[in-house]
Amino acid sequence: MTDPREQRKTIRDDETPPLAEILDAFRPQVERIEEAFTAIRVTLDALANHLQGTGPSASATGSEALPVAQPIPGAKSPATHAAQETPAQEPTAQEPTAREAAATTIEQSTRAPRTTTRQPPTVAPAASPQPKRQAEPVAVRSGEGMNWSAIVFGEHAQGDPTISHLSGSLLGDVYQGDQRAIALTGQLMAFRSGTAEQKARLLKEVGESFYAWRPQGDDDLLHALIDWVHGELDAVQLGNRIQVVQAGDRFDMQRHNAKQPGVEVAEVFGWIVLRDNGKVFSKANVAVK
Numbered sequence: 001m002t003d004p005r006e007q008r009k010t011i012r013d014d015e016t017p018p019l020a021e022i023l024d025a026f027r028p029q030v031e032r033i034e035e036a037f038t039a040i041r042v043t044l045d046a047l048a049n050h051l052q053g054t055g056p057s058a059s060a061t062g063s064e065a066l067p068v069a070q071p072i073p074g075a076k077s078p079a080t081h082a083a084q085e086t087p088a089q090e091p092t093a094q095e096p097t098a099r100e101a102a103a104t105t106i107e108q109s110t111r112a113p114r115t116t117t118r119q120p121p122t123v124a125p126a127a128s129p130q131p132k133r134q135a136e137p138v139a140v141r142s143g144e145g146m147n148w149s150a151i152v153f154g155e156h157a158q159g160d161p162t163i164s165h166l167s168g169s170l171l172g173d174v175y176q177g178d179q180r181a182i183a184l185t186g187q188l189m190a191f192r193s194g195t196a197e198q199k200a201r202l203l204k205e206v207g208e209s210f211y212a213w214r215p216q217g218d219d220d221l222l223h224a225l226i227d228w229v230h231g232e233l234d235a236v237q238l239g240n241r242i243q244v245v246q247a248g249d250r251f252d253m254q255r256h257n258a259k260q261p262g263v264e265v266a267e268v269f270g271w272i273v274l275r276d277n278g279k280v281f282s283k284a285n286v287a288v289k
Contacts, residue, residue: 152188153228162224169221173213184209191229196236200273203229203240204282207271215267226271239276245284255283262288 149167173181187209191202210225226242233240243255249265251258255272256265267287275281 152185152192154192160224160228162220163228166221166224166228170213178213180209180213184213192232196238199233199236200238200240200281203242203273204270207242207273208269208285211269211271240281241274241276243272243274245270245272245286251286251288255280256286256288257283258286258288260288264289 148171149164152171153163153167170181170185174185184206187202187206191199191206194202206225206229210222214221222244226244229242245256245265245268247265247268251263251265265286266289269285269287272280272284273282
């Protein structure tokens with residue numbers, strides 16, 4: 001008579017497959033899942049390192065060994081399991097394995113990005129400023145009377161010796177840089193080129209400029225200038241005349257202007273301008289005592 005325990009053992013051995021066969025059946029799926037998770041984990045780590053700027057180089061990543069799944073205790077070795085199963089078809093060149101795909105993905109993700117150096121825009125160098133040309137002095141043709149004496153005093157500077165003496169003294173001080181001589185020269189040129197109305201108004205300024213140039217007075221130069229002024233007035237049919245004030249003259253408020261009260265002229269700063277009827281057109285500035 002058969003022992004019931006042996007009978008149950010025989011039934012279990014015949015109906016229930018051993019644990020090793022169960023593990024062998026699930027091993028391919030487990031390995032593929034582990035390889036897929038390994039590839040995903042490595043790819044995510046590489047992407048994280050790349051975003052942080054600390055990713056390893058492509059060569060180091062490519063040579064790094066991938067983790068291998070640990071065998072389950074009591075399971076058959078991969079060689080035995082491969083011998084029992086039908087050999088798997090070798091992957092073609094068009095279908096890389098999961099390990100190769102993971103390695104390729106890691107290499108591409110960790111490859112150092114190309115840095116494009118942006119060239120600065122080409123800017124043409126600024127043209128150096130050209131030095132300004134100084135105006136060249138105009139050549140004066142003295143043979144035709146175009147000298148400074150003629151420019152200031154006109155044709156009278158040639159035949160009148162008194163005008164020549166005045167012109168020589170005045171222009172000599174102009175060449176020396178005397179500002180008072182330059183001011184008088186400007187007043188004379190403005191007077192000579194002005195209209196009849198302008199000439200009448202400028203007579204006062206011409207006289208004051210002369211006394212500023214020669215504060216002590218110079219009868220020869222003064223009368224030469226007055227004669228020239230009268231000639232310019234006659235040319236435009238003006239009857240205005242110049243009257244000279246002398247130091248020591250009695251102060252006349254109808255003919256003289258003074259800042260302080262007094263009875264006698266002490267210094268002269270200008271001349272009196274008369275109208276054509278002899279009345280005062282402008283007073284002379286003086287100092288009195």
